[in-house]
Amino acid sequence: MPADLAVIGLGHLGLPLAQAAVAADISTLGYRTGPEAGSLTAAELRRMLARGFRPTANPAELGRVRTAVICAPVPRGADGGLDLTQVEAAARTLAARLRPHTTVILESPVPPGTTEGFLRPLLEKTSGLRAGRDFHLAYSPSRVDPGNRDFHAANTPKVIGGLTPACTESAATFYGRLTDKVVRARGPREAETVQVLETNYRQVNIALVNEMAVLCHDLGVDLWDVIRCAETKPFGFQAFRPGPGVGGHSVAQDLSDTAGRTLRMVELAQQVNGRMPQYVVQRAATLLNEHGKSARGARVLLLGVTYKPDVADLHGSPAQEVALRLMELGASVSYHDPYVPAWSVLDRPIPRADSLYEAAAGADLTVLLQQHRTYDLQGLSVKAQLLLDTRGATPTGAAHRL
Structure with missing residues (x-):
């Protein structure tokens, strides 16, 4: 037919x-x-x-x-x-x-x-x-x-x-x-370049706030409050938020594939965003140390391992590298994600927590990597021994934010 x-x-x-x-x-x-x-x-x-x-x-x-x-x-x-x-x-x-x-x-x-x-x-x-x-x-x-x-x-x-x-x-x-x-x-070239611009716009702006997140943490400045205030500006500003890395299917392009030229800003953005999983692991290890625990042997629960909230897509998710680096430090890693019934890192199955609150209460550190709508973050912040929020989604003061 x-x-x-x-x-x-x-x-x-x-x-x-x-x-x-x-x-x-x-x-x-x-x-x-x-x-x-x-x-x-x-x-x-x-x-x-x-x-x-x-x-x-x-x-x-x-x-x-x-x-x-x-x-x-x-x-x-x-x-x-x-x-x-x-x-x-x-x-x-x-x-x-x-x-x-x-x-x-x-x-x-x-x-x-x-x-x-x-x-x-x-x-x-x-x-x-x-x-x-x-x-x-x-x-x-x-x-x-x-x-x-x-x-x-x-x-x-x-x-x-x-x-x-x-x-x-x-x-x-x-x-x-x-x-x-x-x-x-x-024409087709203009339409193709629209796609390049839109993808790189996302990469570059996420990289900016990711760099700001690192800087503000070092300065003792609440970046999330900075963003909250900045987005009240009615012109010349669009709010982006930091996170543990950039996932998804959109691939940043520097145009070198065809034009032989490099968009330096895009190269730098990819470098910044590519460092974020390691930065999350660094923050996690520091938090454990500050609370008298070593990363080696620590029980770490990762919440939300998809690249985007409320979807089942794992493509390019920074959770993969976060989990791998934590395991390299000797941590015992488990995860919870309502959209992912089974998950492996380099062919190593990662244990899935059935009961979210029990798992958070039993973990030395809980790391929120993705803010699915089903997560009760207020309740989670009460149950977790130690909570690192990489998305700024928990109530102010309820967790350590990126």
């Missing part, structure tokens, strides 16, 4: 897109490109299937759709650059079945120039069709924010950059069925 849309890549980008399309009554099929992990719950997937979402392993079905959106993951390669292997595989699979008048959109996070210089030749060579004449080609940066209850596909503007004005309009027509607002970029 033909479908209006094929989502190629069913990971953290593709599944939310497919979910939004199904909710908009768009006939949607999903084609998996590899061992991808999405952030949707089993219940959400069941609802999608009930509304007609069709996962398929048959590439022939890709040639029977009006619109194909490539959402393949783009991880870091061994050399530190972005690995486009799965984008290439998705493009080759689609190109072999591509029909005239199809609209092809790339949503994977890629360096500027990828749509025109990498994807276009792959599609044209295999299909024998010409982009901009025989089929439409465009780029649209993904703006997925798992767990966000305020912003979703319908009320988040979508940026589109097409190879030609007709390509842009074709992609805009499709996304206009999903969202209230479509923003037209000048």
